[in-house]
Amino acid sequence: MSLLAIPNVTGHVDDLWRNAEELARRFEQRGATMEVVALEGASPAVIGELRTTDPTATIGVYVHYDGQPVDPDNWDGHPFRPETRFDDSRVDLLDPVNPEWRIHARGASDDKTPFAALTAALDGLADASIERRIDLVFLFEGEEESGSPNLDRYMTEYAERLRADAWLLCDGPVHQSRRPQIGFGCRGYSGFDLTFYGADRELHSGHYGNWAPNPAQALAKFLAGCKDEDGRVTIDGFYDDTRPITESDRVAIDRLPDVERQLRMELGFETPDSAWSYGDALMFPTFNVRGLESADVGNQARNVIPTTATASVDIRLAAGDDPDRMVERVEAHLSRAGYTVLGHDPSPAERRAGKVAKLTRTPGSYRAVRIPMDSPLARLLLEAAATASGEDVVALPTFGGSIPLYLFEDILEAPVACVPIANHDNNQHAPNENVRVANVWYGIDLWSVLLTTDWGSIR
Amino acid sequence: MSLLAIPNVTGHVDDLWRNAEELARRFEQRGATMEVVALEGASPAVIGELRTTDPTATIGVYVHYDGQPVDPDNWDGHPFRPETRFDDSRVDLLDPVNPEWRIHARGASDDKTPFAALTAALDGLADASIERRIDLVFLFEGEEESGSPNLDRYMTEYAERLRADAWLLCDGPVHQSRRPQIGFGCRGYSGFDLTFYGADRELHSGHYGNWAPNPAQALAKFLAGCKDEDGRVTIDGFYDDTRPITESDRVAIDRLPDVERQLRMELGFETPDSAWSYGDALMFPTFNVRGLESADVGNQARNVIPTTATASVDIRLAAGDDPDRMVERVEAHLSRAGYTVLGHDPSPAERRAGKVAKLTRTPGSYRAVRIPMDSPLARLLLEAAATASGEDVVALPTFGGSIPLYLFEDILEAPVACVPIANHDNNQHAPNENVRVANVWYGIDLWSVLLTTDWGSIR
Numbered sequence: 001m002s003l004l005a006i007p008n009v010t011g012h013v014d015d016l017w018r019n020a021e022e023l024a025r026r027f028e029q030r031g032a033t034m035e036v037v038a039l040e041g042a043s044p045a046v047i048g049e050l051r052t053t054d055p056t057a058t059i060g061v062y063v064h065y066d067g068q069p070v071d072p073d074n075w076d077g078h079p080f081r082p083e084t085r086f087d088d089s090r091v092d093l094l095d096p097v098n099p100e101w102r103i104h105a106r107g108a109s110d111d112k113t114p115f116a117a118l119t120a121a122l123d124g125l126a127d128a129s130i131e132r133r134i135d136l137v138f139l140f141e142g143e144e145e146s147g148s149p150n151l152d153r154y155m156t157e158y159a160e161r162l163r164a165d166a167w168l169l170c171d172g173p174v175h176q177s178r179r180p181q182i183g184f185g186c187r188g189y190s191g192f193d194l195t196f197y198g199a200d201r202e203l204h205s206g207h208y209g210n211w212a213p214n215p216a217q218a219l220a221k222f223l224a225g226c227k228d229e230d231g232r233v234t235i236d237g238f239y240d241d242t243r244p245i246t247e248s249d250r251v252a253i254d255r256l257p258d259v260e261r262q263l264r265m266e267l268g269f270e271t272p273d274s275a276w277s278y279g280d281a282l283m284f285p286t287f288n289v290r291g292l293e294s295a296d297v298g299n300q301a302r303n304v305i306p307t308t309a310t311a312s313v314d315i316r317l318a319a320g321d322d323p324d325r326m327v328e329r330v331e332a333h334l335s336r337a338g339y340t341v342l343g344h345d346p347s348p349a350e351r352r353a354g355k356v357a358k359l360t361r362t363p364g365s366y367r368a369v370r371i372p373m374d375s376p377l378a379r380l381l382l383e384a385a386a387t388a389s390g391e392d393v394v395a396l397p398t399f400g401g402s403i404p405l406y407l408f409e410d411i412l413e414a415p416v417a418c419v420p421i422a423n424h425d426n427n428q429h430a431p432n433e434n435v436r437v438a439n440v441w442y443g444i445d446l447w448s449v450l451l452t453t454d455w456g457s458i459r
Numbered sequence: 460m461s462l463l464a465i466p467n468v469t470g471h472v473d474d475l476w477r478n479a480e481e482l483a484r485r486f487e488q489r490g491a492t493m494e495v496v497a498l499e500g501a502s503p504a505v506i507g508e509l510r511t512t513d514p515t516a517t518i519g520v521y522v523h524y525d526g527q528p529v530d531p532d533n534w535d536g537h538p539f540r541p542e543t544r545f546d547d548s549r550v551d552l553l554d555p556v557n558p559e560w561r562i563h564a565r566g567a568s569d570d571k572t573p574f575a576a577l578t579a580a581l582d583g584l585a586d587a588s589i590e591r592r593i594d595l596v597f598l599f600e601g602e603e604e605s606g607s608p609n610l611d612r613y614m615t616e617y618a619e620r621l622r623a624d625a626w627l628l629c630d631g632p633v634h635q636s637r638r639p640q641i642g643f644g645c646r647g648y649s650g651f652d653l654t655f656y657g658a659d660r661e662l663h664s665g666h667y668g669n670w671a672p673n674p675a676q677a678l679a680k681f682l683a684g685c686k687d688e689d690g691r692v693t694i695d696g697f698y699d700d701t702r703p704i705t706e707s708d709r710v711a712i713d714r715l716p717d718v719e720r721q722l723r724m725e726l727g728f729e730t731p732d733s734a735w736s737y738g739d740a741l742m743f744p745t746f747n748v749r750g751l752e753s754a755d756v757g758n759q760a761r762n763v764i765p766t767t768a769t770a771s772v773d774i775r776l777a778a779g780d781d782p783d784r785m786v787e788r789v790e791a792h793l794s795r796a797g798y799t800v801l802g803h804d805p806s807p808a809e810r811r812a813g814k815v816a817k818l819t820r821t822p823g824s825y826r827a828v829r830i831p832m833d834s835p836l837a838r839l840l841l842e843a844a845a846t847a848s849g850e851d852v853v854a855l856p857t858f859g860g861s862i863p864l865y866l867f868e869d870i871l872e873a874p875v876a877c878v879p880i881a882n883h884d885n886n887q888h889a890p891n892e893n894v895r896v897a898n899v900w901y902g903i904d905l906w907s908v909l910l911t912t913d914w915g916s917i918r
Binding site for chain 1 (some may be wrong): 491510610646652653656657658659660662663664666667668669670671672674676678679680681682683684686690719722723724726727728729731732733735737740741743745747748749750751752753754755756757759760761762763764765768769772773775807810811812813814821858859860861870
């Protein structure tokens with residue numbers, strides 16, 4: 001709770017320095033060698049190492065210490081005066097602790113809990129004189145909530161000191177069922193904005209309707225032609241590079257707790273978009289229309305044929321998909337539909353030459369990462385989580401969201417897995433962010449197991 | 460030009476009264492009985508009659524005297540200081556008059572020219588002692604540019620004094636080729652806003668993409684399914700009530716000047732939306748997506764599955780189409796696609812019950828009107844325009860735009876035709892509105908012919 005009392009809003013560099021220095025201090029107190037480092041124009045990162053006498057492997061630990069912006073007026077308490085709450089009231093931590101209590105503060109779950117869990121585990125092992133069986137290297141980031149703009153530079157600059165046999169990305173929530181969860185990948189990201197064109201001015205829909213081209217109608221037709229009845233993308237080759245579902249993936253997916261009915265109730269809809277189960281859907285790239293715009297609707301609508309219509313589409317990439325190639329396939333689909341695809345607004349001559357579309361790629365695309373479910377690393381982590389929790393662990397082949405895990409593979413040349421601790425209902429990014437005490441305890445237990453396990457199998 | 464000097468911005472009631480009184484005075488000077496009338500809450504109308512000794516018919520004359528708002532800064536001159544201009548400079552009207560000169564003022568073409576043409580024709584006939592062969596009744600409206608909100612009330616209130624064998628709606632431009640044009644109908648109007656729903660909150664597109672319903676994708680699919688490759692509407696029964704193209708319609712359409720190439724060049728596109736010719740397209744109802752909206756695009760776009768997607772659609776009705784029935788067919792199309800169609804935002808329970816859509820009808824729908832091309836009225840008007848101009852007259856079965864001509868049929872129980880005078884390039888509704896001198900001359904000639912023609916055939 002004292003760590004949570006240090007404000008950590010992403011971008012507030014002075015506050016972030018205080019967090020970084022406190023983290024370095026805490027890990028140094030436990031025998032680590034730590035350094036707060038800062039690249040030009042970036043918030044600081046903390047790197048370090050904690051060695052042991054007879055390590056079975058070197059494991060990298062990634063945690064981020066910055067948090068989302070806060071609006072204190074909307075909090076029941078205050079984002080940086082941590083308190084323990086239960087049933088809408090504050091409780092006194094000297095009482096016998098109830099595992100359902102929650103600690104409220106910005107960063108409580110996203111993402112300071114791993115620091116508390118790891119230091120508590122280190123203390124517990126020290127108290128009991130139990131030897132650690134792994135070397136640790138640390139990379140604590142202070143810009144994750146700003147989109148990790150310098151993570152690649154930090155990794156490149158300090159690659160030598162960040163060598164590890166595997167990395168654990170300690171962020172995100174466990175399963176909605178409250179069962180522990182290990183994630184073996186995240187999706188990549190790609191996307192584009194697509195604009196179709198009609199006449200070069202808004203046309204009177206009476207004088208020119210039925211004759212002049214309507215870009216909104218054309219865009220609807222194009223988008224409709226990108227998916228079939230089952231929600232599968234029909235763009236040529238869209239799934240060609242996607243890594244097939246293996247037998248071990250299949251087993252894991254089939255064992256995922258069935259939350260579809262619960263989610264449909266919670267989110268207020270009846271009919272899923274596709275014939276895939278929720279678990280299977282995560283294994284394939286998406287083609288999601290995230291926005292549409294053409295002229296105006298409702299009270300603002302005028303009786304015109306619009307001049308342009310734009311769709312914004314994001315593509316969540318599955319393992320194997322190439323960010324650029326996916327957009328190239330969309331471009332090829334447009335070409336087959338008769339469009340000349342431009343990267344800029346068409347000139348009058350280009351508009352008059354035939355059907356034209358402008359396609360601009362969303363910046364910052366990157367590939368997905370997913371390690372095999374039957375790899376030694378996957379097996380070790382699942383076993384550790386089961387030992388720590390005594391529960392059936394959810395083995396998630398991939399999260400649906402996008403995290404640039406590829407940086408670990410490409411720059412640090414190591415496999416990476418996601419080891420979450422926080423409860424799913426943690427109000428992440430929102431007021432009253434919290435972590436459930438039971439989840440903190442799980443985190444301590446999990447790290448105690450991870451630190452004392454023989455990792456030899458993964459090398 | 461003195462009439463154009465009286466400001467006539469629609470809604471400026473004091474100015475409109477000055478116009479109305481001046482118009483009454485001018486027609487009274489020429490022997491008519493005129494009255495400025497004003498319904499509660501409405502700008503005034505001018506009604507009146509001009510009888511003759513041996514009329515062959517009674518013809519109603521509709522003109523509107525209000526004009527669009529003005530922004531004097533954007534005019535070369537001043538909207539209410541009329542001047543004659545040519546080649547970007549002011550010219551002196553005492554010079555020998557060039558028919559290509561233009562008179563610039565708000566209302567010059569839309570819609571004060573018919574007043575000048577008619578009074579000049581009356582003066583000419585009086586000077587030459589030529590008898591008129593028709594009785595005239597007048598309805599001069601002062602709210603057309605505000606959407607004619609009280610036209611039905613004026614017609615109903617004064618129906619007795621507005622009895623006529625036919626009405627001439629004197630508004631709009633002649634053909635783009637500068638040839639005279641008579642229009643035998645206008646389209647009706649109907650429309651709706653349609654909203655599809657996804658989850659009840661924006662969903663993370665990574666966690667829920669490929670699974671949770673995307674209303675933008677669903678809307679694209681629905682809209683795409685409303686038209687075929689040839690731009691024809693595929694909604695069941697959409698064209699069922701549309702009056703078929705007759706042989707005389709066919710002849711007229713085939714004789715329309717071919718402006719397609721010119722229009723495509725002017726408007727900056729290559730490929731029309733449909734397999735119809737421009738002339739044929741006007742004979743059928745449209746289904747025009749006039750706006751699309753779902754979440755955001757471009758820099759504002761977020762990686763979400765939108766909660767809703769909305770399309771605004773206007774339907775320009777052809778003769779025979781029923782405004783309500785057309786929207787009912789869209790609703791039936793939605794039902795066949797599995798949607799429950801609501802007139803309101805769905806409740807949480809309605810959202811969870813299955814696929815729902817909200818459809819709200821655009822207020823103010825009305826049917827089209829089109830008189831037969833081979834009717835005596837049509838033949839008489841075409842012949843009069845040919846006599847007046849000495850040119851090949853464009854016989855337009857219907858304008859593409861919507862005017863509530865049905866009021867003439869329903870309330871005044873008379874057929875109506877559109878008799879435009881102004882040039883098409885008149886900057887209507889815009890700065891530097893103008894009328895070409897040659898068109899004013901044509902108007903005077905046309906009215907001279909109309910006033911001296913035997914209209915017996917139309918009774």
